[in-house]
Amino acid sequence: MWRRVASVSHFTCAHKSIVNNKDVCKLKFWEAFTTEIPRKDKGTFQRDKTPFITFVLGGPGSGKGTQCMKIVENFGFTHLSAGDLLRREIAANSADGTMILNTIKEGKIVPSELTIRLIQKEMESSDNYKFLIDGFPRSEENRIAFEQIIGAEPDIVLFFDCPEDEMVKRVLNRNQGRVDDNIDTIKKRLKVFAALNLPVVKYYLEKGKLYKINAVGTVDEIYKQVYPVFASFNFEQVRA
Ligand SMILES: Nc1ncnc2c1ncn2[C@@H]1O[C@H](COP(=O)(O)OP(=O)(O)OP(=O)(O)O)[C@@H](O)[C@H]1O
Numbered sequence: 001m002w003r004r005v006a007s008v009s010h011f012t013c014a015h016k017s018i019v020n021n022k023d024v025c026k027l028k029f030w031e032a033f034t035t036e037i038p039r040k041d042k043g044t045f046q047r048d049k050t051p052f053i054t055f056v057l058g059g060p061g062s063g064k065g066t067q068c069m070k071i072v073e074n075f076g077f078t079h080l081s082a083g084d085l086l087r088r089e090i091a092a093n094s095a096d097g098t099m100i101l102n103t104i105k106e107g108k109i110v111p112s113e114l115t116i117r118l119i120q121k122e123m124e125s126s127d128n129y130k131f132l133i134d135g136f137p138r139s140e141e142n143r144i145a146f147e148q149i150i151g152a153e154p155d156i157v158l159f160f161d162c163p164e165d166e167m168v169k170r171v172l173n174r175n176q177g178r179v180d181d182n183i184d185t186i187k188k189r190l191k192v193f194a195a196l197n198l199p200v201v202k203y204y205l206e207k208g209k210l211y212k213i214n215a216v217g218t219v220d221e222i223y224k225q226v227y228p229v230f231a232s233f234n235f236e237q238v239r240a
């Protein structure tokens with residue numbers, strides 16, 4: 001079985017204050033939020049053109065998907081939402097569909113290897129080299145597994161910084177029929193986000209790869225902060 005306990009053990013205690021549940025903290029911390037699957041062989045990812053990988057991070061409802069659509073339109077990126085790929089497995093009744101559905105309903109994180117396999121498949125079958133990987137990595141374990149399986153790191157990381165009350169409001173108004181858009185699951189997702197995703201944000205901040213975006217305001221106001229990030233790389237613009 002594959003679980004990367006060592007990689008995350010350093011924040012087991014550091015996050016006791018974030019999650020106010022002593023029982024959770026007594027466990028190997030992140031086991032409370034993840035599901036375990038058997039490990040398969042390491043995959044490879046090869047292209048003739050080096051991919052430009054952007055990880056798009058932020059809490060539930062912070063506006064990742066909304067802003068990704070605008071980046072796609074202007075800069076011709078391929079948008080890979082980890083959540084959408086997982087939901088597609090549920091809809092297709094795939095072998096992992098039921099496990100994914102139960103994990104999402106609980107606001108937990110699907111085993112890294114499975115999510116990365118879905119991302120990898122999309123990257124490999126794409127003619128594009130510019131990727132927005134939205135909602136991934138959700139944990140240090142996700143991050144390390146991506147590096148190991150794909151053999152690449154992101155070029156840049158966007159982080160949509162949004163207050164919890166605004167995220168809750170947006171998710172409850174989303175109306176897309178998502179099984180996790182209810183107050184109980186949102187509370188769980190926010191806990192998982194604080195406990196497992198914020199350490200990833202910190203990691204990329206320390207690596208100098210993080211672009212922190214203030215995610216409060218209108219969609220256009222927020223995009224005014226996002227646009228210059230991509231413009232600075234001189235990608236050919238699909239639409240100005
Ligand atoms: N700046 C904004 N102001 C108000 N509403 C917004 C804003 N940006 C996005 N929304 C709306 O908030 C909801 C959540 O946005 P979106 O789906 O883009 O978030 P997300 O970060 O992808 O969330 P999740 O992680 O749950 O997939 C959507 O209904 C979207 O239309």
Ligand SMILES: Nc1ccn([C@H]2C[C@H](O)[C@@H](COP(=O)(O)O)O2)c(=O)n1
Pocket residue numbers: 060081082083084086103104107108109110111115134135136137138142180189
């Ligand atoms: N790396 C990921 C991304 C998503 N999931 C699961 C758990 C999330 O709550 C759900 C919805 O994702 P979203 O659409 O909000 O990005 O999908 C995961 O397990 N691992």
Ligand SMILES: [Mg+2]
Pocket residue numbers: 064065081083135
């Ligand atoms: Mg989304």
